[in-house]
Each structure stands twice: as C-alpha cells, then as structure tokens.
Amino acid sequence: MQARVTAILVAHNGSEYVDRTLAALARQVRKPDSLAVVDAASTDESAQQLATSGASVVVSVRGKASFGEAVANAVAALPATESSDEWLWLLGHDNAPEPRALAELLGAVEIAPSVAVAGPKLMRWDLPDTISSYGTSVTQFGATVDLVVDELDQAQHDRRSDTLAVGAPGMLVRRGVWEAVGGFDPALPHVDSALDLCIRVRLAGHRIVGVPSARVASAGPPEEFGKKPLHSGARARLAREAQLHRRLTYASRAALPWHWLSLVPLAFVRAVAQLLAKNPAAVFGEFAAAFRVAFGPGVAPARRNLRRGRTLGWAAIAPLRMPRRETRELRAARREVRAFSDNPGPQRERASFLSGGGGWITLALFAIGLLVFSGLIGASSVAGGSLLPLSATIAEVWSNVAFGWREVGGGFVGAADPFVWVLASLASFTFWSPSTSIVVLYFLALPLAGLGAWWAATRLSERAWPPAVAAILWAFAPPFLASLTEGRLGAAIAHIVLPWLALGLLGAARSWTAAAASALLFAVAAASAPVLIPVLVLCWLAWMLRHPRGAYRTMIVPIPAVVLFAPLVVQQIAAGNPLGLLADPGVARPFAVPSGWQLAIASPAGEANGWSAVASALGLPSLAGPIIVAALLAPLAALAILALFLRGSGRAITSLIVALLGFVTAVASTHLAVAFDGSTPVFVWAGAGLSVYWLGISGAAVVSLEALGKAVLAPAMLVIVTIGALAWPLAASPITGGAEVRQGTGRLLPALATADARADPDIATLELIAQPDGSLAARVHRGAGTTLDELSTLVSTGGSDAEARERVAVLAGNLASRSAFDSSAELDDLGIRFVVAPPTEGDRAERVRERVVQALRSNPEFTSINEATEFGFLWKFEGAGEVDLAHPRGGALATAIVAAQGTLLVAIALLAVPSRSRRRTAVVAHDPDDELTAEFDEDTDE
C-alpha cells in the first residue's frame, strides 16, 4: 500500500523563509500527498505567502501558538484517518527540505514497519554544509544531549540511524502513533517537545530513526522559532524548565513527591553553582524554572497522557541513553572546540611576583609594619584615637550588621552602617577574639597596601622598578600612616583596598571574577570611607563608558555597595540629612582641620605629617615643617608631572585626573562637618580623599618611571629615599609614643560597671560628658560599653530617633541639676545602673562637670563609687532588680533587608571566586567578545 504523507507547514512570522520552503516542497521528488499550512498568528506577510501555496488545508491559529500547538491544530483539521499507513511530515517555515528529503525518509520507514518516527539531518539555513542538529538523547539522569551541534557535515554521523529522539523540524511521524501518544505535550511548547514525543513513542513500542540522507534546513533552535534570538539566560531558563517538567512527568509515582520537594532546594544549589561557573545570567532562571514547574498546571495532564500511551517499561529506552563516560567526553570535546575558536592575543611581559621583587618588598614591609606597631604585639585590641574594641563574640559582631535595634543614641530601630559589614568580615578572620583582627590588620596594613600597589603597578609596567616604587609609595603614603596612627580604621582600610579595587576594575569588563571582586572591594571602600563614593562612582562610570562591550559585567560593580547602603540612604533621607551619608563610620572624633596647603602636601591631620613637631623640636620656625615636607615631595611631584611629557601620557592624564578628584574630595572633606561629637561638629577625615590623591600621583609616577626606561634607577631611588624620609615621623610615632593608637585593655567602662554588666548584660551606663561650650553630652552604653561595631552614623549625624534621644537628654539634664524629676523610674526603664562623668578640659566644660558632680553627689538615689579614675567619677544607682529590656525588633522588614543583603553579597562573593582553571581563564580572557565561556554541566545536580 502506498504511504500517504501530509506535510504540515507551520509559519510564524517567517516571511523571509516561507517562499524558499514552499519552493523546496514543490521540488520534492516524492511530493507529499497533501499539504496543510498553519499560520500561527503571524504579524508579517507569512499568511499571504501561505495562502498561495495551494494547500489543501489552511489553518489559522490565533494567539500565541507554539509549533506544537499549531501542528495539533492542523492535525485536527485534517480529514479522518483512512489507512494505517498515513504519515505526517512536520515542517516549520524555515525547514526547507532538500529535494530527496521526503523520499529518503519514506524509504527509511517503509523498510522497517516498527519505525514510527523518522527525522532528517537538520542543516543550518545559512550554511547548508553544516549540521545544525541530528538526533537527541538523554543522559543517565535525563538531561537533554544534542548528539550533534554545528558540525561540518563530513558524513561522520551518517552511520547513526537508531536514536532516542529526533528534532521536531522535518520529523516524519506515523499519524496513528501521533494520535495514540497524544502529540506534543502542551506544557513543552518548544524545548524538548520533540524529545518528549519521541520518548513516548518509544514507550509505546515503536522505533525512531534518523535518516542522514534526508536533509532539511533549520534557522535556529525550536525555542527561537519565529522569534528574535534569545539571550543566554532565557535559553537556560527554558531548557531547565523543560528538563524539570520532563523529570516530574517521567518520575514514578513514589518518587514524585521527592522530586517535587527537591525543586526549590536544588534551584538554590544550582544557583550557587551557576555563580561559581561565572554564569550569573542563569541564576534567576533556575528559580523561575523551579517555581513554574512546581506550581504550573502542566505536569498532571502530561503524566496522564504518558500513562495512556505507554506499553513498555523505561528499560526499553535505557540502551539509547548516552552513557556517562560518553557524555563527559562529548562535553569536553565541545569545550575544546570553543576554546580553540578563540584567538589568543599576544602575552605581555610582566614582572613576576618573586623574581620581580614583589615578594621581597612585601616581606620587608611586613617587617617594617611589625616594627612600627611593635607596641601592639601581644595586644588583644587596639585603643586610642578613633578606635574602640569590637564586641566580645563574633556572633554579636555579625548581629550588628542587621537592620534592627541599635543601642546607641538612646536606642532605635535603624539601618546598620555598611562599615559594620566590613568590621564583621574582618573580625571573622579572628573569630575567637574579634578585636584581635584589628591588631592583625595593623601588623599587615603596610604589606597589604604595598602588595596591592605592586600588583596594580604591574598592569602599567613591564619592569621591576616601577612596581617596587609603587609598593613603597603606597605603603608609606602619609595619609595612610596618619589614618593608622590616628586610628581612622575606615580610611586605612579604604587605602589598603584602593589598589586592589583599581586592579579589579581594570579586568571587570572582561571577567566575571574580576567584576565581582571589584564589586566587593568597591563596597568595602565605599563603606569604609563613604566620602569616596562620588569619586569611586565617577571612576566606575568612566571605565564603563570606556569599555562599553563589557558594560554588562562592569555594571555589577556598585551593586553590593548600593544594597548595603540602601536602608541607610532611606533613613538618612527620611531624616532630612542626606549629607550624613558621607560621615565617617565609627567614632566621630574631632581633629584639627587641615588647610588647603596641608592637603596639597598630603597631610590629612595638619601638622605637616609630623614634621611640624620635628621642626619645633629642632628649634626651627613653624613654617619649616611644611617646607621640609614639600621639599621631600618634590621628586615625586616632578616625576608625576613628567609623565605627561613622556610615552604613556594618556595613562598619566588618567592618573592625574584621579589625583585631582582625590584632592577635590579631600578639600571637600575639610568643608563638610556632618557628624558630631557632643556639641562639636566633626569634619570628614581628609585622609581618604588624600589616599585617592596619592593613588593618582603614584600612578603617574609609575607611568613616568616606566617611560624612563634604563634611566629609571636614579629617579626611583630618589623617590624611595625621599618618601621614606617623609614617612619617618609618622611611622616612628607609634614607637616614640606620639601616636594615639596603643594597646587596648578591652575595657570601655569602669571596672565595676564592666563586672556588673557581665552578670547582667542588659544594664547600661550613662556617660555624662561636659562639653566645651558649657553643654552636656549624654551617651548610654549598654552592657560592657559601646563597641566599634555598635556605633551608627545615624546617631553621630543626628539622624536617629529623636524621641529616644530626647528621653536620654531629659534624664541627663535633670540628673545634672537639682530637680524634682522622677529619675529613678526613668533610670529603671532604661536599665541604667551607673553614671560616669569623664574628665574634661576647658573652663566651661569644667563648670558643667562640676554641676553634674554636685548634682549627683547630692542625689540620694546614687552612691558615689570612687573618686577620679581614668574614666572619671562613677555613681551607682540601685535599681529595682534585674534589668530585662524588651526591645522592639525590626520585624519582617529587617529580616527581608538582611536576607536580601546577605543573599546578594553571597552571590557576588561566589561570582568572585576564581573557579575556572587557569589555562582556560588565560585563553578566554583574551577575547573580550566571548560571551559566556563558562561551561556548566547540566546534570551536576541529578
């Protein structure tokens, strides 16, 4: 009996293909017996083109119909089955068959009656000698494997005929079987629809063959049928969704609940893996796919349909699955192909870490750092200046990163300073004793800064000298040393991070790892020294505009900072104090605001970087200090300016613009008093801005040294010697005792209060600090004292809850006066058990302190504990029993904020983990156009 073939041609916005496809159909040596055309809601001329095809059945589908649905509609419109030997030939608008295609397909099915489906070899529409797809299989775990992808057709696959599945385009399927298994699964509109159909056909007891001699064109994968090309994230999502749908459909009834329950947890695991594989675009799809499959309506009908048509067990298709070893080999081979298609660029010579001197310089800086801060050896915390210990346990430190209840400022629910994240991360390195991490940081500060500068300089230089000079310039930078000796931890951390950030940003456009790492470093720098945010954002924007191709990677750089700052931004704006965002985190401590001249010689605290004291000790006039510093800086400045005249002046211009931005930031810092220490306005520490200034100057000097070639030695030595001399007073100050930082005792309050706080951590100590203007500052210290991680810029800038502050103020004001105020009720309410009046200086402050002392001494509710200690006078209040305070929590909002911040940071951190092998990284990184070279094994989770 003659087989009867009905060709079903589906067009969806395919007017550019339809004519060629219709012509190809007409040229078939074995013409289909009838033609059914389906216009799947095309908006172009496809419908008109189809109308001229002379088809016997014309179907028009409204709405968003997929290929499968369109075919189903056409089959329904066909006349009823007349014989068992009736075949459907499924074609999309782009599936122009070669003249012998149908004949070959029919030839294959006629000799084997068990064959119900035959698929052609799909060739690329634009490259007719390249196989687009030929045969599909699944792994042992059910993941789809295309047996051939974009290979030049050299008849290498022509031996294969029996396959698990063939693609939908050009598929010849027996109509009876098609109807018996129920056609394509509506829940699989494109991806895997043919695979699923073929598996059901196999389970119904039929065979599927590929026919290599039948060739049909194809313009793209099924999910792009009639659509614009999809981006990688969407493709990954569709593939994953199809895979999960098939998994639930094929699963046995007993395994189904487990598979269902595993959907979302697996999505998490796979999201982490996708990040590690530098495939962030696929992360969202993992969750979307899991949720859509878990809660979509498609699985139940698909399972019913499968059960209805099935006659064989799963063992029937087992031999056709791809063995694991073969899968691995296939994937490895494809990776190789992709790698070889990249074009490795020329490698640059660069000083190596060990032979180029980086190691020696780091080691030397480590020794110098140890010597400079030798006073801290054996310390468990650093005190003095703006430093305070961290909370006693790492859990407490981490609990302070969350949006929620804060003890400072009378207590309020509010955002944490992003700097607390930095502190908590830092403290995790010495999790057994959080404060020790700051001691360790002090020892490692110089080598870390020098190392970062060394690495960054190797990007500008091919020789050994310029990076070495950069390392020394950066480690002995006066703003850095001033920040360290003054205990300005934020500015010091920002200084350490800046060269690493620059290094990361340079690679951010080409590598996800670099982009994510610089995103984290950007957040660290912004959180540690918020005044740098404008200049950091400017640099980031400039870099992104400079490298528009990698912009989608560079784009993520500010995201962690934005997420960390967001709650604080909202609160500060709500408090009408947006400039408060620029306040230095940590202790708001006033300092002598430097003049513009001092800033020009990179002296953030005035005093000409310690040279004023040296000059006055030598009996020189007061102007001698700045002049000495300027003279010592002259070689560096000359070198930096010289860079403009030498080779590489473009880089020099960039560097000097950075220096200018840094200088402007430093000048702006000294005109910006947004935080307060009691009544005293506290200006933003200029050290952070000066670090950027120094970065630019150092960069220009490195460019200059690089361009000097062989003549590098003399200027390099001159700069090293002068900067070493310049740094000497500041570097020596911790040894001579001139620096403010010193070993901490870890105690923040008088011993008695500390001891009582150990028994009852909820008790508080009220500190009444007489102010130089004759006012009083009141601080409530909960437990053993306010630690660095408990501080909030919301409080220091006056943006915290006004009511809570007023309550403390009223209590303090009345305690400091003869008053009929019911202070004992209020003290009990606030859990205050001690009042301490620290020593002060200045006439008016002394008078206020005297008033406080008199009032408290004549207050019968207080017992005077002891006379002057280092903490001042102390009084104890015998409150009613144990203090047990129930603080308002942040509620769901706080949880959501912490969860969002944590998730995002973890995601970025995973993305920053350099997970790819070095060889591949090296090769891939040379091609900026390479989209997503990361390979992610589909079935790692199964």
Place this chain on the structure above:
Amino acid sequence: MSDDEIERTNAERPDAERTEAARPDIERRPPQRTHRPRGLSKATALMGARVAAGVIGLGVAAAAIAGGALLPLPSIEGEAPSVTVKPVATAQELVCAGGILRLGDESGQNVANATSIGRPLVASGSTGNAVDSGALDVAGTTKDAAPTTISAPPDGPEVPLVAASQAEVAASPDFRGLATASCSPESSEAWLVGGATTVGRMTLLSLANPGGVAATVDLRIWGEGGAVEAAGLTDITVQPRSQRVVPLSGLAPDLESPVVRVSSEGGRVVATLQQSIVRGIEPGGVEIIGSAEGAARRHVIPGVVVRNGEEVEHSIGIPGFADLGTVIRVLVSGTEERDVTVTVRPEDGSTGGESLSFAVDGGVVTELPIEELPDGGYAVEVSADVPLVAAVRFATTVTKPGSDGFRANDFAWATAAPALPAEALFVAPEAPTPELHVSNPSDAAITATLEAQGSAPATLAVPAGASITVPLAASTVYSLSGASGLHAAVTSVGDGLVSAFPVHAPAAASSPLRVYAQ
C-alpha cells in the same frame, strides 16, 4: 586575577607602538624609531600633544592647589541635634537656724552637747501653695527648738517664692538679747563672717543638712593672724536631715575675728554661726549670723543701725566692752596688702556719705572701726580690686532706769546683702520695730513696690547711690517687686535689743542645660 593586559588604556598610543612595546627588546631602540617609516611628522605631532598636555596638567595642578588653599570655600557645618532641658522644678526648701543653743545642759554638765535654751518664733510665707514645715533631727534639743525646714512645693512649672525668718529673745544669765535670722536654702559653699572665741565670747557653728545624702563638710577659718591650721577642720560628716553643732573655740580658740568658709560635698548644708557674749557675769548679747555673700570685689551691707550711739561710745572705754563698737570685718583674698574702700551712707535717701580707704593685708582678717556715727541707719559699701568678704558688727546699750547702772547690751551682725532679683519675698520677724533697709548702689534711681500680704502696695523710690529705711509690721510676709539691683536688710531694734539679717535672693532654680544625647 587573570594576567591579561590593560587594553587601549592609552588612547593616543597607536597600535603599532603597542605591539612594539610588547617586545622585550624595546629598550634597545630609541622610541622615535618605532614610528617609521612616516613617523617623523606623527612623532612631532605626538610630542606637541604631550607638551600641551603637560603644560595644561601643570596649570590644572597649580590651579587646584591654589584653589583648595586660597579660595574661601563655604563649609557645610550642621548643628548637632540637642535638647535644652529645663530641670523639673524642685520644692524650695529653707532651713531656719533653730533655737539659741548652749553647750551642756542647764546644770552645766555634758558640755559636749548643745542644748537649746528656748525656741524661736518662725514666721513664713510663700507666693504659691501653702508652706510645709518640718524639723531636723537634733540630739538633745526639743523638736520645736530644732532647725525648722520650710518648703513650698512647686505649683506646676512655676516655682513659688518662699521666705521665712525666725526671732528669739533670750533672757537667761548667760544669754540676753535678740537674735533674728532669715531661713536660707542649702548650699555647697557658705561664708560666715562674724563671731569670736576670746574670753566670754562663745561661737557655735551650726551645720544643718536638710537633704537625703550625708554631707562631708570642710571648714577653713581665718583670723587676725591669718588662716587657722587645726585638726578637725575637714571631713565633718553631717547626716541626712540632721544638724551638727561645732563649737568654734574647739577649732580656733582665742580668736577675736574669725571668718569661716564652709564647703560641703555630697549633701549640702545650711551653715550659721551663733555668737553670744558674756562680759564678766553680764550677758552682752546674742546673735545668729547667716551666711554672707561669697567673695566678691564689692559688697553692700545695708541695715547698720546706730542707736544710743553716745552711750555706746561711752561704754567702749570700759574694759571688755571694746566690742560694742561698730566695726567692719574684712577678709581680702590673696596674701598682698590691698586698698579697701569703705563708704558709709546714711539711710535717709541722700546720696551723701564718706569714703575712706584702708590698706588691708590679704589673707588676714582685719576689723575696720567706724566711729562717731550719729544715731540712724547706715548702708556700708566695701570694695577692693580683689575679692573679699565683709560684715559689720554693731551694738546697742541702754542703761535701764533704776537698775544700778545695769546696762542691757546687745549686738548684731549686718552681713553683705545680695543684689535682689526683680521679685523677692521676705518675712519681717516677730521682733520689736522691724525695719527694712534698702540700698541702691547703682547709678540709676530704682522704684520698687513693697507689698505686705493682704495690704495695699507701697512704692519705694530709691535714688541712685542712696539708701532708705521703711518700717515694717512684725511677723508679716512682704513681697518686693521691681527690686532688681537693690540690696536690702531687715533690722529689729528694741531697748537693748538689736538684730539684723539681709534679704536673700531666692535660690536660683537650676538653669536649663543643653544636652546632646548620642
């Protein structure tokens, strides 16, 4: 971090050069040669561009540094949020000195304890609610002779003025005379100018602590020989709500002219001196001396009354009667000799009066006699160019008719009176012929209103630099308004009875305090 290079960082650098630069042997070549073959003009252009960039760079750097250093850039300086806390008003509490005390009981035993010989009459009043009164714990004293506390609870945010005075007439073999005193608020520092510990002169220091916290009192005593060094001057504990009496003779015996500074820590005290004189067997008067104004460069002492002046002058010559004379007791701070100017003005509304200048040693108590004043009231002004404390002792004597020349003597101390605020309240004591002495040391006439509670107000016009005297009704509460800048005292003078006390300014409520809660 991958090792890849920085790409096209240098826009000006041609690609050819970049490739060249990658070669290790670049250093052997002069840089210009890399631009061949037609590199000469290009190199020149490049050099020109670099020189231009360098010059511009230098200019920008100079401009930036000069701008940062010289431009008067505005500063954004916020103001720390603060709360001006007005302390909740406390009840004004005054302590009256209590009854006249003697050492030992009536039989002369038990001399360590002070016992009262009678009880004072206390009169009090306030501008607000009713006045509460109580008594302090004093061993050996009946409750009604113990120091009385007078308080007026605050009326909402308004603190009422409260005033009280006490008066006691003694007529026992050892004590005779009139002692009036105004009741005063506690303080942590008090100057007591008066008393003597020579033969027949007994001076008791009373320290009353009305508060809830024990007070630790330190004393400093100066005399005609300078500061007194003695054991027991420091760490005198006064228990809460009690009175402690310290005989001054125990600390500084045989002192003609003591000045005592009382300072307390912890609780605060009200310190008074009680001085009595017995000349031979003749009682010579009794007086309770309240705290004087603290050290200042100028003091005004109104209410110095000369009565029976001739007889007083006459008696001074009799041995033992020298201290009937009117003297100004002065203690000048420091150790150097200073000129002290004394102006004595009659209280008749005139601006007359004589000024005398004395050279006085610092750190030594000096008594400056004022002689031959006609009967009448006087205001004494004492000033120097360093802080000093001062008070005036005056006495009266009367020979009782038909008493064999037995004289009734009494003395009084007029202490420095404070400048009054706009509103002041005082109580005339239950004593004979009370009078108000008002002194205006300023350069402008002041018109005040005196109003006895329940009577019509009277206007007091005090010309600049003048003083006036106004008779008062005994045991009556007076309010003085518009009195800002005036100094006032209340005296009571009878036959052989005299006593005085200054009108105190109400204790200042705690001033508001600016608090920054952080």
